[in-house]
Amino acid sequence: xISASFTYxxxxxxxxxxxxxxxxxxxxxDTLAKMAGVLMRSPFxxxxxxxxxxxxxxxxxxxxxxxxxxxxxRTSGNESMSGYIYANLEKVPAE
Numbered sequence: 046x047i048s049a050s051f052t053y054x055x056x057x058x059x060x061x062x063x064x065x066x067x068x069x070x071x072x073x074x075d076t077l078a079k080m081a082g083v084l085m086r087s088p089f090x091x092x093x094x095x096x097x098x099x100x101x102x103x104x105x106x107x108x109x110x111x112x113x114x115x116x117x118x119r120t121s122g123n124e125s126m127s128g129y130i131y132a133n134l135e136k137v138p139a140e
Contacts, residue, residue: 059086066093081106092131108134
């Protein structure tokens with residue numbers, strides 16, 4: 046049985062993955078803003094992105110906290126970039 050990896054509720058999508066990796070280096074600002082809305086509704090634990098925290102926070106994805114920065118990624122065009130690993134603060138265990 047194959048199940049969908051997203052939910053659709055009242056015209057709004059969300060993802061049902063625990064770990065999300067997105068190659069967002071080439072996304073437009075409009076796409077990032079829309080993606081931030083989808084991610085805010087999604088119950089993921091870990092997000093890997095190539096966008097800086099302030100950029101995501103500026104688009105409204107405020108439930109993430111960076112936990113690591115991994116420099117040294119290269120695109121096929123030989124551009125250098127850093128990857129960021131984010132934790133979803135809604136999923137952090139209480140003490």
